[in-house]
Amino acid sequence: MVHEPNNWGRFGPDDQRGTLNLLTPALVLEALRSAVTGEVLSLAMPIRGATSSAAPTTVPHLRGRPLPQHFMSVDGGDYAAGARPVGDGLRVADDALLVTHHGTTTHMDALCHMWTGDELYNGHPAARVRSYGATRCGIEHVGGVVARGVLFDVPRHLGLDHLPADFRIPAGLLREIATPRPGDVAVIRTGWPLAWERSREEYWAGQPGLSAEAGAWLAGLDVSAVASDNAAIGGLNAHQLADEPAADDLHLILLHRHGIHLIEMLWLEELGAAGRTEFVFVAAPLRIEGGTGSPVTPLAVL
Incomplete structure (x- = not known):
């Protein structure tokens, strides 16, 4: 059993959905009130071709x-x-x-994607994760996500096109932009995909992302999911690895301890340009039984 702040047992001993349990029918109906114009934006990166093609x-x-x-x-x-x-x-x-693969297209991480010790989220045995699939906390338990989305457009708030590669977003900076309510999906724009358009080597030189304290702040506010346009929610170094010690790893804080699903590698440029902090967020992973994740096409309904 983990000893840090966590949601283990909060939604019952057999729970495999984590904070998605907060999305009750009443909360979903309330979230739908965030749509004003009815414009729909896709927040997904494209999937193009095969490895053998350019x-x-x-x-x-x-x-x-x-x-x-x-x-x-x-x-x-x-x-x-x-x-x-x-x-x-x-x-x-x-x-x-x-x-598809984690780190290569817009996707959602399942709660079985990362753990420490011998237990997945909520104390489920990690031994149940095998090459043929996970029998606990797989992506098939997600279903559909309909929630109020809250955009944290950090570079726009700072007057930048995108954050520097070594920038780790502190909780105080998120707090300046918005404070999510329980059940909200926190959507973090770093602008880093713009670096890819300028230079592949620059994109691979590291990535900006949330700090551990920012992740813990969001978890403490009971968000139902955290989404970002970077590859790992947290930042990455030039070796495309996290610099934080295991205790501060964003995947362990959010997925493992709090049961908060992660959605990575979004395209948020049109959403940022729209200037809307609140919107309806919609996403549904493929129903891959035992999957550690799934490609998704998140939608923002403005």
Whole structure:
């Protein structure tokens, strides 16, 4: 059992959804009141091509990770020989396979994605996580997320296009922008994907992100999820690793201790330009049984 502040046992001994339990029907209805204009923005990065093509190099990703791969059976070039005939001269191009990986596309981390010791979130045994899937805290327990989103546009607040690579966002800076309510999804814009458009090497030189105290502050306010346009919620160094000791690791603070799902590698430029701090946040992962995560297309309804 962890001894730091945590949500273990709060939602029952068998809980596998964490703070998503806060999203009651009444809270979802209240969140829907955050929509004013009805405009819908996608907050997802694109998935392009396959590793063998040049297309994936145009999408932000962590160096060395398996790239998103999208195979189609249409031209025989990358998966199957020819499109499938369906009669009367018609032919169909089938999506045959989609492979994604943490750190390479917009995705949600499941509560089984990271842990310490022998226990997942809520004391579930880590031994139940195997190569064939996790039998506890898998991504299939998420369902759909409909909540009030709160945008923390940190670089805009500071008058910057994007944060520097070594910037770690303190709790006080978040507090200057907004204070989320229980059940809200905290959406953190660092602007770092803009560095990719300028220089791949600059993007891989590190990443800005939340500090440990900022993550603990959000957890203490009972957010239902934390989302960001960087690759790890927290910051990364030039080796694309976190510098914090294990006790301050954002994945352990949020996923493991508090049961707060993480959504990473969003595209937040249009949302930031819209100037809206509050909106309706919608996301649903693929129902991958035992999955440690899933690609998602989060939506902001303004």
